[in-house]
Amino acid sequence: MSEEITFLWEMSTGSLLMLAAGAIALLLFLIMALKLHAFIALIVVSLLTSAAAGIAPADVVPTMLDGFGSTLASVALLVGLGAMLGRMLEASGGAERLTQKLLGVFGEKRAPLAVSIASLLMGFPIFFDAGLVLMLPIIYAVARRLEMSFLAIAFPAAIAFSAMHAFVPPHPGPVTAVDLYGADQGLMVILGLLFVLPTWYVCGYLLGKPMARRFDLPVPEIFDSPQEEDIARRFRSEPSTWTVVLLLLLPLALIGMNTVLSTLVTSGAVDEGNTAVQILSLIGETPVALLITVLLGFIVLGAVRGKPGKLTEAIADTALGPVCSVILITGAGGMFGGVLRASGIGDAIADSMTSLGLPLIVAVFLVALLVRIAQGSATVALTTSAALMQPAVQGMDLNSVQLVAVVGATAAGSIAVSHVNDSGFWLVSRFFGMSTSQTLRTWTVGSTGVGLVGFVIALVMYAAASAG
Structure with missing residues (x-):
């Protein structure tokens, strides 16, 4: 938003975490138990979350619309x-x-x-x-x-x-992280494929086989009304x-x-x-x-x-x-994720994580992962966590491959656990003709696998570059 949001009260990191968890639980209850339309449920929960986060009444709707x-x-x-x-x-x-x-x-x-x-x-x-x-x-x-x-x-x-x-x-997330960490863009493109190919093969191609057997979904009939079929026949x-x-x-x-x-x-x-x-x-x-x-x-x-x-x-x-x-x-x-971002939960989580004294490669992954879970957007999680971890990364004498590994670990955390506060989750759900429950058991699992496999690759790459 162009104007600063006014808050009626401040919340601790623990309270913000509880708020996010409660909002997500309420959203799932409305959609899966009460069968409320996802569009209406997301608006209702976004409104309630804004109010609970202490956003001033005058700023609630502008925050949602942003x-x-x-x-x-x-x-x-x-x-x-x-x-x-x-x-x-x-x-x-x-x-x-x-x-x-x-x-x-x-x-x-x-x-x-x-x-x-x-x-x-x-x-x-x-x-x-x-x-x-x-x-x-x-x-x-x-x-x-x-x-x-x-x-x-x-x-x-x-x-x-x-x-x-x-x-x-x-893509904007890795480009920004590479820039913030001082890594090499060209090397990231080349070594980035070492992250992409194994994660796709394991979490997409191999995992897709048992998922397809468990969820035998038909092809979505998005354009299959009689009128549309007649127009298509003439075209x-x-x-x-x-x-x-x-x-x-x-x-x-x-x-x-x-x-x-x-x-x-x-x-x-x-x-x-x-x-x-x-x-x-x-x-x-x-x-x-x-x-x-x-x-x-x-x-x-x-x-x-x-x-x-x-x-x-x-x-x-x-x-x-x-x-x-x-x-x-x-x-x-995106509205729901934007409300959670406006509440400050992502920054609060990242700030608290940086003080735990974890190994750098683990810290960047966990910070990105928690920000991703809390607010939804993978790009925002990657860019936010990279900005917050930039001083720690640049304060260490890392070689070019180690820097790529750190970018990869941050990206891995940012892509995992796609769920109901992620606009991409709903894009997949609707275009694939899946219910919210089915999307959680397929897409969320798959995206989490991409994050975990990507993190393992980052650990191996970081260790190999350190030993070399």
């Missing part, structure tokens, strides 16, 4: 544009065509591996939420084609995006595989260009004030890159194939209706 609005600012455009592109690919038959190609190359038995590899590649330049939405039509098409449990395909892919988002630049044109690949790779290329330019600007190789650099950087911003791709989709999947503009508009419109619920619930999850 968390809601900041989440929608990062999610709504990406989900909306990604859903439009995905809907066009699905309705045109392009997703099905690419699915046939993937299965022809990898074989049906290795379909989850094929989709996961594609997700890892897409997850390098694209943020978690945007990448997952872009992959959904492929995930849906593969699951329908093979008639297997939806989670067998979707879960490893989602973990792939999550691991990339946590450990590898240019179908069977585009070539290369057309589909172009539409999927274009945003990656544009965003990747932006990443390269940012790196060159940081190193001083190019002038940030150069007009051409500024224009290219704008084109490479994720929302702009997705917008350009959607507009190209209108042309190559619609106009070029003789589809009337009214039909293309209808296809785009059918994409937005079903994802409105996803966007609103995700925004409300």
Whole structure:
């Protein structure tokens, strides 16, 4: 928020912890026991938590709206544009065509591996939420084609995006942590893959198999109303595989260009004030890159194939209706996390943890983990804990690999235990067609596994670098 929040009373770290635990318990009770809609439950609990935290009545609603609005600012455009592109690919038959190609190359038995590899590649330049939405039509098409449990395909892919988002630049969390700790960005990109690949394989690909057997979920029927099916039938044109690949790779290329330019600007190789650099950087911003791709989709999947503009508009419109619920619930999850952040619980936990005298590699992990559990956002947990632990890290004479290990340990703590105060939790829940209970028993478990495996890798890397 732009203005400082006024509190009617101060709370100790222990009281803030009890408040957060009580708020989460109440939220779960409302959703799982009373079957209250998640959107309403999140608003109610956010309001009650604000009041209990001592936020002045005049600041309660602005605090709630700040968390809601900041989440929608990062999610709504990406989900909306990604859903439009995905809907066009699905309705045109392009997703099905690419699915046939993937299965022809990898074989049906290795379909989850094929989709996961594609997700890892897409997850390098694209943020978690945007990448997952872009992959959904492929995930849906593969699951329908093979008639297997939806989670067998979707879960490893989602973990792939999550691991990339946590450990590898240019994602904002690891970029900020690398900068604060004084590590090397290029080395973090290279060694970051040593975190991503094992965590994805163990916690996504291997863990996804028993989860798919335990939770035999159907493919979510997000766009399956009779009216939408009729519109999709008239839009179908069977585009070539290369057309589909172009539409999927274009945003990656544009965003990747932006990443390269940012790196060159940081190193001083190019002038940030150069007009051409500024224009290219704008084109490479994720929302702009997705917008350009959607507009190209209108042309190559619609106009070029003789589809009337009214039909293309209808296809785009059918994409937005079903994802409105996803966007609103995700925004409300961001509201709840924002209220907890405003209460000061993250800073209180981090401050108290720094005085325990733990080994550095353990301390950064635990600080990030507790901040993550308390307030929800992985990026906020990583950046906040890195800022608080910066003096301790820079006060030690660490070599370049040790610094990367410390960044990895902080990232591991920040990605674990995704639950009801995390907007990403609700994104996965709604797009995967899972109840809150099912999401807790799958996504929360998987994200916790990513954090724990990532921490073990950080410990090994830190020890090896110290011995060397």
